[in-house]
Amino acid sequence: MSTPILRLEHVTKRFRGLVATNDVSFAVPEGSICSLIGPNGAGKSTIFNLVTGYLAPSEGHIFFGKTRIDGTPTTQLARAGIARCFQIAKPFADLSVRENVRIGALFGRDGARDIAAVTDDALALTGLSDLAGRPAGDMTVGYLRRLELARAIAARPVLLLADEPCAGLNATETEDIVTILRLVRDRGVSVLLVEHDMQAVMRVSDQIFVLDAGALIAAGPPEAIAGDPRVIAAYLGTEAVE
């Protein structure tokens, strides 16, 4: 088996007394879509912050390919090929959609690129070509999520972290996001997804990792996760299982 694109080894993060993630280990195979699920407060966002260098683990190590990256500054990780979409879309509101995406193309992963071509391609992939001239601040939530994805795609990532890209979207909009994620994966980009919309997660994921109270309680393909009593218990309470 080839080296996974992302590997967490016994990662623990404590905030003073609080243990946000407890001895978490998992691996994202290259070219797959993996999802991180779990109730609120399970430690999903902490893991994203650890992987993107906003936080450093208290214990354990994180590997991006063969490189150890825990504690590496965010900018450097972005240049190595890790991109992230935020849960609350953070567009550059004063700039046009195109300018927003162009910044991703100008920066992002190191290497030669044709800025205009990369920008146009990311806009096309996310279905934003027609809205390219609009100010980003005027867009609806559904389009903001696409913009968030477009900007990250323009950064030419090797690994894309998407933080609840479907939250608050209707069924059609969710479908669009799922399609975009699949297109991204088909280009060889590995995706790590945090998402509450279980239908979307089940359909799009190759692997699912389930967190509860900071610990990894289950891992496997969607079919295995759906029937796992520990997962059902974590979501619905133990009474539901018995």
Next chain:
Amino acid sequence: MSIVLLIVAAAVPFMVMPFYVRVGQLILLSAALGLAWTLLGGFAGYWSFGHAAFIGLGAFSAGLFETELMKGQPLLGFGLGLIVGGVVCALAAAVVAWPILRLRGIYFAVAMLGVSQVLAELTNNVDVFKGSMGLVLPRIAAFGLRPEALFYDVLLIATVVVGCIAFAIKNGRIGAGLMAIREDEDTARMLGVPTERYKIMMFILSAALTGALGVIYAHSLGYITTSSVYRTEFSLNMIVYNLLGGMGTLVGPFLGSAVMVILTQVVLGRLLSIHMFITGALLVLLVLAAPKGIIGLFKGGLFGGRAKG
């Protein structure tokens, strides 16, 4: 076209009364200072409330250099003084950059105000710096020009140079990165913008240019004290020119400084007792009516395009 315009602008001091040459000087100096400030303030959104620190530091370091080490060579002294003033400010900025550029928003602004006060106090109270008794700068005369005409043209050149630098930055890759920092610094980092490096680079460049402008200003005064160069008013005006003209734009500082200088020096110059009051009131009105500056008026119309929180 622009070359013709420059030649005409350069010839202005030989055609108008000395008073208007001084008004022209002031507009150019203000525009150049506004541009130097906006490299960090307007482009990256890091508003310094203490850029007068670099005017003062540039003026005094060059002044001391010229009077102590360049006796008898005023013109060469001035040329080297520009470099000394710029380099000293760049070094000072490099020293304070690391701690204070970690501060965001109002905290950075206030920290810069503090830096400015500290430098002013040092210049004033440490005798070597001659801040309290004052420093007489070597008179420079060149090409048989009258002093006000000479400094007008020196400032014109300086403004063009600073303008070209600002233009190159704004339209380059770094300009896009600075804009991303201004809009959302965390997202900028996530996209791979080297935020720390860009901020420090702009801070140093902005300080160096402001310092060099301070040297020119000091020479145009001829005699400087702490209070004539470390003026809080300068720090505030650099912001006002940008706000008034259009924050983050290249034309903004020109528009803002022209409007402010003409308003305070020419239109209200005869109403000395109340002119600051009227200026203040007009400023409030302008900022309310055109939150994106005069340049924003052309784009968004009156009361339109209000800046987002």
